[in-house]
Amino acid sequence: MNAQAHYDNHLAAFYAWMSGNFDTKQQEQQAYFTNKHIAPGGNGVALDLGAGHGLQTVSLANLGFSVFAVDFNQHLLSELNARAKGLPVRTILANLANTGQYGMDAELIVCMGDTLTHLESVEQVNTLIGEWYRMLTPKGKLVLSFRDLTQPLEQEERFVPVRAEDERIHTCFLEYFPGYVSVYDILLEKQQGQWIQKVSSYRKLRLGIEQVKMMLTAAGFMVQDHEVIMRMHYLVAAKPGA
Numbered sequence: 053m054n055a056q057a058h059y060d061n062h063l064a065a066f067y068a069w070m071s072g073n074f075d076t077k078q079q080e081q082q083a084y085f086t087n088k089h090i091a092p093g094g095n096g097v098a099l100d101l102g103a104g105h106g107l108q109t110v111s112l113a114n115l116g117f118s119v120f121a122v123d124f125n126q127h128l129l130s131e132l133n134a135r136a137k138g139l140p141v142r143t144i145l146a147n148l149a150n151t152g153q154y155g156m157d158a159e160l161i162v163c164m165g166d167t168l169t170h171l172e173s174v175e176q177v178n179t180l181i182g183e184w185y186r187m188l189t190p191k192g193k194l195v196l197s198f199r200d201l202t203q204p205l206e207q208e209e210r211f212v213p214v215r216a217e218d219e220r221i222h223t224c225f226l227e228y229f230p231g232y233v234s235v236y237d238i239l240l241e242k243q244q245g246q247w248i249q250k251v252s253s254y255r256k257l258r259l260g261i262e263q264v265k266m267m268l269t270a271a272g273f274m275v276q277d278h279e280v281i282m283r284m285h286y287l288v289a290a291k292p293g294a
């Protein structure tokens with residue numbers, strides 16, 4: 053199944069539950085931006101690519117940006133709209149591959165929470181980094197966060213418990229192939245006293261951190277910051293000023 057079908061038919065319905073407490077996670081993202089001095093200083097426009105239910109969008113809007121939140125899943129964008137009531141946020145239902153559907157001058161572009169690995173190929177990631185560079189205004193910034201899946205988990209390590217409650221259990225199973233990982237989201241739900249299992253899978257790219265840094269540099273960016281938080285690589289890259 054491709055990533056969009058996986059979200060539309062399976063993951064989007066329980067993504068917010070799986071992610072845990074929204075306010076806690078959102079405050080962590082906001083604290084990250086504050087620590088890295090991410091604040092409006094130009095046209096005030098931020099693009100949140102693969103916005104999901106809004107952890108980064110709400111954070112950036114709280115920090116004073118006008119945020120355009122792009123995602124291909126309507127369910128998650130509806131949840132985001134409910135979270136972002138009263139904030140300067142617009143949603144755009146689009147595939148990140150189609151930059152023409154969300155192209156604009158922005159001083160900040162973020163693609164976070166492992167969205168980058170959902171893209172179809174390394175070549176597509178490379179092309180998009182170049183197109184995002186061109187969308188950014190001089191001195192604009194690109195912030196990425198993703199998991200480096202180049203080192204495979206082995207044997208039983210590949211069964212990752214995500215969340216478990218009385219009526220719902222979510223586990224991920226990872227199967228490694230050259231260049232990509234098949235991610236199986238296994239959901240067990242108790243319905244009228246019976247456990248029902250639903251399984252769906254999609255591919256994640258095995259992007260290496262050094263590989264992504266090289267793509268950024270080749271596109272013209274200066275990589276300003278790299279930090280690993282909870283096994284997720286966070287990068288801040290800047291477009292040189294005019």
Ligand SMILES: C[S@@+](CC[C@H](N)C(=O)[O-])C[C@H]1O[C@@H](n2cnc3c(N)ncnc32)[C@H](O)[C@@H]1O
Nearest residue numbers: 059102103104123124125147148164165167170
């Ligand atoms: C792992 S979630 C991250 C969401 C959010 N940034 C966060 O940190 O919680 C990935 C998101 O990207 C979206 N997505 C993945 N590939 C996409 C694509 N090609 N175009 C648009 N949205 C995409 C999914 O629908 C999902 O909301």
